[in-house]
Amino acid sequence: MVTATPAKTDYEAIIGLEIHCQLNTKSKIFCACSTNFDSPPNTNICPVCMGYPGVLPVLNEEVLASAVKLGLAINGKIAQNSKFDRKQYFYPDLPKNYQISQFDLPIVEHGFLEIELIEKKTGESTRKTIGITRLHMEEDAGKLVHAGSDRLSGSTHSLVDFNRTGVPLLEIVSEPDLRSGQEAAEYAQELRRLVRYLGISDGNMQEGSLRCDVNVSIRPVGQEKFGTKVEIKNMNSFSAIQKAIDYEIERQIEALENGEKISQETRLWEENGQRTVSMRSKEGSSDYRYFPEPDLPPIEVSTEQLEKWKAQIPELPAQKRDRYKSLLGLSAYDARVLTDDRDVAQYFETAVAQGVNAKLVANWVTQDLAAYLNNNKLSIGEIALKPEILAELVDLIEKGTISGKIAKDILPDLLTQGGSAKELVEKKGLIQISDATELEKIVDEIIAANPKEAEKFRSGKGNMKGFFVGQVMKKTSGRADPKLTNQLIDRKFQA
Numbered sequence: 001m002v003t004a005t006p007a008k009t010d011y012e013a014i015i016g017l018e019i020h021c022q023l024n025t026k027s028k029i030f031c032a033c034s035t036n037f038d039s040p041p042n043t044n045i046c047p048v049c050m051g052y053p054g055v056l057p058v059l060n061e062e063v064l065a066s067a068v069k070l071g072l073a074i075n076g077k078i079a080q081n082s083k084f085d086r087k088q089y090f091y092p093d094l095p096k097n098y099q100i101s102q103f104d105l106p107i108v109e110h111g112f113l114e115i116e117l118i119e120k121k122t123g124e125s126t127r128k129t130i131g132i133t134r135l136h137m138e139e140d141a142g143k144l145v146h147a148g149s150d151r152l153s154g155s156t157h158s159l160v161d162f163n164r165t166g167v168p169l170l171e172i173v174s175e176p177d178l179r180s181g182q183e184a185a186e187y188a189q190e191l192r193r194l195v196r197y198l199g200i201s202d203g204n205m206q207e208g209s210l211r212c213d214v215n216v217s218i219r220p221v222g223q224e225k226f227g228t229k230v231e232i233k234n235m236n237s238f239s240a241i242q243k244a245i246d247y248e249i250e251r252q253i254e255a256l257e258n259g260e261k262i263s264q265e266t267r268l269w270e271e272n273g274q275r276t277v278s279m280r281s282k283e284g285s286s287d288y289r290y291f292p293e294p295d296l297p298p299i300e301v302s303t304e305q306l307e308k309w310k311a312q313i314p315e316l317p318a319q320k321r322d323r324y325k326s327l328l329g330l331s332a333y334d335a336r337v338l339t340d341d342r343d344v345a346q347y348f349e350t351a352v353a354q355g356v357n358a359k360l361v362a363n364w365v366t367q368d369l370a371a372y373l374n375n376n377k378l379s380i381g382e383i384a385l386k387p388e389i390l391a392e393l394v395d396l397i398e399k400g401t402i403s404g405k406i407a408k409d410i411l412p413d414l415l416t417q418g419g420s421a422k423e424l425v426e427k428k429g430l431i432q433i434s435d436a437t438e439l440e441k442i443v444d445e446i447i448a449a450n451p452k453e454a455e456k457f458r459s460g461k462g463n464m465k466g467f468f469v470g471q472v473m474k475k476t477s478g479r480a481d482p483k484l485t486n487q488l489i490d491r492k493f494q495a
Contacts, residue, residue: 051096076111
């Protein structure tokens with residue numbers, strides 16, 4: 001009797017993200033204390049952010065403006081009326097033993113964000129819409145510093161810094177519409193692009209300005225009911241988000257295949273081991289005993305305020321990407337790289353506005369300039385090469401005044417010293433040799449000086465062509481027109 005092998009179950013992941021974005025306001029959300037993180041511990045505090053009896057918090061209007069702007073950018077519904085609530089819980093770095101947040105009436109609901117996934121090998125892109133449940137305002141907690149052992153008692157201890165207490169946060173909660181680590185990482189990156197373009201946060205994950213908690217579960221394909229949800233914390237990069245999710249999906253599938261039960265728990269991403277590890281179990285949702293914040297009035301967003309803040313929203317990354325592709329003919333990859341940083345996009349647009357080829361400018365910005373910035377840990381605003389001069393450099397190449405090789409040779413000087421590309425070329429005597437008669441004499445001299453190599457080329461060894469091109473470039477110090485040089489060499493040996 002032959003026993004049929006049971007069919008392998010196909011699973012799909014259900015992923016949702018909760019992202020906390022730290023705003024870059026100069027003062028805290030409910031008091032005038034500074035948000036400067038370089039200050040000594042426990043110096044940017046006052047009775048309001050420490051929750052002393054009798055104090056009255058006052059909402060920072062800039063926080064409300066930031067929330068509305070991001071709400072509009074994620075296509076959300078802005079609440080005309082919302083309120084703050086007290087979220088009750090105890091933690092050593094929470095001086096009031098409650099957090100002022102928003103519960104049932106958040107400032108933004110029912111939004112969505114479109115992400116674009118690019119296939120690295122083919123360059124093809126696909127789009128997907130991710131629903132956003134809500135966006136709300138809240139205050140941050142303090143910061144615990146876990147110290148080592150006490151030299152006298154041998155016990156470990158922790159220190160608390162309340163400077164971060166009351167720093168404004170926006171929490172953005174997605175729908176469970178994500179299905180892979182790649183989608184989740186791209187969604188988080190697109191949110192970071194938005195907050196940077198809006199100028200409301202630096203979005204640096206490594207510094208905690210953007211913090212991401214991930215909820216992951218799996219279910220058999222076709223099943224309606226969600227599986228048991230696992231939360232992952234402690235991810236400080238988009239790469240870590242993708243790796244943690246992909247690892248957790250495989251871990252849960254393997255557990256179910258082995259007949260194990262998935263426990264509802266919080267896990268941490270362990271970067272060194274490239275794995276998730278259990279932190280604590282979660283038997284159910286916490287009861288935070290929310291109630292309306294009695295010391296803050298309800299929030300009203302007037303039509304005038306809404307229109308004012310809407311008018312301050314710049315062209316957003318997705319809009320720029322579409323424009324670069326449709327009007328400038330750039331690839332999805334180039335459009336993505338150029339729009340990832342608003343300053344880089346502005347640099348690119350300023351160069352293209354000089355009337356030069358957009359694709360050539362894109363190549364220089366995404367390749368040579370990007371490599372220089374990355375290697376030297378600089379922003380594009382810190383280099384001496386201005387966008388108008390990059391356009392001048394590209395124009396010299398397009399007109400045949402210099403070759404691409406010469407342009408690369410003088411690029412380091414332009415990056416560090418600035419100045420005119422045209423003047424630098426003239427000063428160094430690097431104008432390209434494009435006169436056919438002059439170049440033909442040089443080609444004849446090279447062929448005459450290398451008879452053995454010439455014979456090999458005539459006998460069919462095509463790779464010898466590179467030898468002759470190289471010799472011409474060497475003799476002219478790279479000034480020979482590459483295209484014309486190739487044409488002359490072909491003509492000589494065909495004759």
